[in-house]
Amino acid sequence: MANATAVAYVYKGVDSKGNKVEGEISGSNPALIKAQLRRQGIIANRVQKKPKPLFGGNKKIKPADIALFTRQLATMMKAGVPLVQSFEIVADGLENEGVKQLVYKIRDEVASGTSFADSLRKHPLYFDNLFCNLVASGEQSGSLETMLARIATYKEKTEQLKAKIKKAMTYPIAVIVVAIVVTSILLIKVVPQFAETFSSFGAELPAFTRLVVGMSEWMQANWFIALITALVSIGGTIEARKRNKKVAEFFDRLVLKLPILGMITYNSIAARFARTLSTTFAAGVPLIDALKSVAGATGNSVYEEATLKIRDAVATGIPLNGALRASGIYPSMLVQMAAIGEESGALDDMLGKAADFYEEAVDNMVDNLTTLLEPMIMAVLGILVGGLMIAMYLPIFQLGQVV
Secondary structure, three states, X not given: OOOOOOEEEEEEEEOOOOOEEEEEEEEOOHHHHHXXXXXXXXXXXXXXXXXXXXXXXXXXXXXXXXXXXXXXXXXXXXXXXXHHHHXXXXXXXXXXXXXXXXXXXXXXXXXOOOOHHHHHHOOOOOOOHHHHHHHHHHHHHOOHHHHHHHHHHHHHHHHHHHHHHHHHHHHHHHHHHHHHHHHHHHHHHHHHHHHHHHXXXXXXXXXXXXXXXXXXXXXXXXXXXXXXXXHHHHHXXXXXXXXXXXXXXXXXXXXXXXXXXXXXXXXXXXXXXXXXXXXXXXXXXXXXXXXXXXXXXXXXXXXXXXXXXXXHHHHOOOXXXXXXXXXXXXXXXXXXXXXXXXXXXXXXXXXXXXXXXXXXXXXXXXXXXXXXXXXXXXXXXXXXXXXXXXXXXXXHHHHHHHO
């Protein structure tokens, strides 16, 4: 029978020397907590569940948290610590309460006789099929600690790559958002002050100034509608991309065609393909099954479909490098590395090297994009603010010429 899920308790009591002590401990119920404390020489006078904070309770469990858990578990097992005890040690060191409770649940399931892989499959929100299949492979081969180390490396590399892509995408979005916010503030708050002054001139305003004043009047009257429309449009687009395959494919193709960002995305897909296939193949997963996992890991519907076609081609007996070359969608260097790996019998090693190469390429591109966009932000804001200021001062300049 499975143990009850451990929760955090706080206690107060006295130690063997009569000193007052208090602290925090995890356990299933107060009675077991008191017994555990007695074994440590502490007589507990009060044991109660740790109160949850009013704000900021359990943090959301992120992929980075799962990567950290996997790395720590692999380290414990390599040190010779039994699996169930490894769960307890790792859980005690975790700061995220949500991850801690998840680890305790998995520990209780494993302690009751359920396999580690089957315990993970009960939590598909945090452990995908690839993760579970690799753990199952490690359990069957008796090399679970080695497999966990490989999974941890894979998860860490994947999260690092995602962080780089987010960094690359954040900069252009930041430029656009800052430009829109600054322009809106100027149109709603600053331009009306000038327009009120211009109304006393009694002369026709320059065309550029009339255009800016007209935009200002429209923004003052419709800024709320414009804001709601923008938010609904963005939210609708995101939902449509999640729910509609054709919409997702359209945006995935669009991203690939963008300057700089398209090349970053292209290299990141190649890196994910190589890294995932290297990890799964090294774990002993058959190539055809591995390619199915790789397809979902590419993160792009266009490449997912292409990878599934490559899997079908490999299933008919075509070598991997031949199927990659026939697809015409993956870079030639990746195809050549796959060919060398197949010929030498070291496919996982060659694909790992290819993944390192493309991850480094993404890193360099993101750094270059960051360096390029820093002056661009200043230039864009300068043009917007400067243009608005010129439009406002043109009537004053013309008045000075008349006088």
